[in-house]
Amino acid sequence: MGIGTNVEEAARRLAAGEVVAIPTETVYGLAANALDPAAVARVFEIKRRPSFDPLIVHVRDVRAALEVTDSWPSAARALAEAFWPGPLTLVLERKDVVPDLVTSGLKTVGVRSPAHPVAQRLLEETGLPLAAPSANRFGSISPTTAQHVLDQLGTELDFILDGGPCTVGVESTIIGFDRERCLLYRPGGIPLEAIEACVGPVHDARQDAPTSPRTPGRLPSHYAPRTPLLLGNLDEMLEEYAGQPVGVLAFRSARAAHVCRVLSPTGDLAEAARRLFGALRELDAGRAELLLAEPVPDRGLGRAINDRLRRAARARTVDRDAP
Numbered sequence: 619m620g621i622g623t624n625v626e627e628a629a630r631r632l633a634a635g636e637v638v639a640i641p642t643e644t645v646y647g648l649a650a651n652a653l654d655p656a657a658v659a660r661v662f663e664i665k666r667r668p669s670f671d672p673l674i675v676h677v678r679d680v681r682a683a684l685e686v687t688d689s690w691p692s693a694a695r696a697l698a699e700a701f702w703p704g705p706l707t708l709v710l711e712r713k714d715v716v717p718d719l720v721t722s723g724l725k726t727v728g729v730r731s732p733a734h735p736v737a738q739r740l741l742e743e744t745g746l747p748l749a750a751p752s753a754n755r756f757g758s759i760s761p762t763t764a765q766h767v768l769d770q771l772g773t774e775l776d777f778i779l780d781g782g783p784c785t786v787g788v789e790s791t792i793i794g795f796d797r798e799r800c801l802l803y804r805p806g807g808i809p810l811e812a813i814e815a816c817v818g819p820v821h822d823a824r825q826d827a828p829t830s831p832r833t834p835g836r837l838p839s840h841y842a843p844r845t846p847l848l849l850g851n852l853d854e855m856l857e858e859y860a861g862q863p864v865g866v867l868a869f870r871s872a873r874a875a876h877v878c879r880v881l882s883p884t885g886d887l888a889e890a891a892r893r894l895f896g897a898l899r900e901l902d903a904g905r906a907e908l909l910l911a912e913p914v915p916d917r918g919l920g921r922a923i924n925d926r927l928r929r930a931a932r933a934r935t936v937d938r939d940a941p
């Protein structure tokens with residue numbers, strides 16, 4: 619396993635069918651040539667990801683996206699024009715060149731053009747569409763540095779391309795389409811407000827389970843630390859768990875606790891998003907037996923942060939209810 623900053627080496631390895639961790643502005647991705655089913659199968663294996671969870675395909679630009687997708691609604695074009703390259707995934711009809719494994723057999727494929735300059739250089743160098751889920755084990759906390767990837771997947775990877783810490787820190791916003799209607803599948807790095815300013819009202823499709831694909835970006839429990847996490851009013855919870863070794867994840871102001879991480883002292887949601895997964899990892903690695911977190915304001919990037927916190931918290935309920 620190698621780690622380094624050599625884009626040409628990463629491109630060569632990807633072209634040879636290897637799996638390479640790559641930097642993007644959202645989180646680090648576990649990339650493979652999207653058109654090579656054997657390489658994509660290794661991504662699922664390394665992540666221990668169930669095959670019903672489709673991968674997002676990363677492309678250089680709209681032109682490259684058109685090689686793997688068909689018939690774009692005009693709203694999709696408007697969104698790509700406004701937010702690509704950037705943390706926005708569009709779910710569109712797929713072309714037959716895309717292997718079933720990438721889309722979990724769906725007729726649609728999620729595509730996005732990442733804004734990270736290293737990811738862009740890599741896409742240019744390979745000329746390939748790259749299927750890349752987050753570079754962590756399925757269900758656990760997403761990596762926002764090369765070190766995070768090394769810590770969890772180092773022994774199973776061929777190469778980690780180090781592009782520094784991720785600047786956005788939460789995954790992409792995912793938008794699908796029902797004819798011209800825009801559907802929100804996952805809040806993420808592009809605020810919903812910005813999307814609605816571009817294309818008008820967006821339908822929140824997260825609860826539309828029976829008619830939509832069951833995909834884990836949408837599973838209730840995901841992005842979870844190993845330590846149980848509770849989400850709620852910090853001061854009330856601290857009173858309840860007084861004297862116990864708890865770890866605290868606070869939005870703006872520190873609390874007296876065994877260990878505490880503050881996401882943004884100035885209340886900046888972009889800074890909070892950037893720090894979220896790193897702070898969760900640090901708390902999870904410590905000796906706290908319980909993590910307490912508070913929701914952030916539910917606007918802009920705050921929606922994505924709250925979404926991840928809610929699902930990190932739900933892991934505990936799901937475990938308890940399991941037979």
Ligand code: AMP
Binds near residue numbers: 673726727751835
């Ligand atoms: P990630 O875990 O960041 O790689 O994102 C993968 C998520 O993207 C999946 O769990 C789905 O929620 C979503 N996704 C990808 N492709 C599709 C698709 N064709 N239809 C619906 N959602 C998709």
Ligand code: MG
Binds near residue numbers: 751752760
């Ligand atoms: Mg993921």
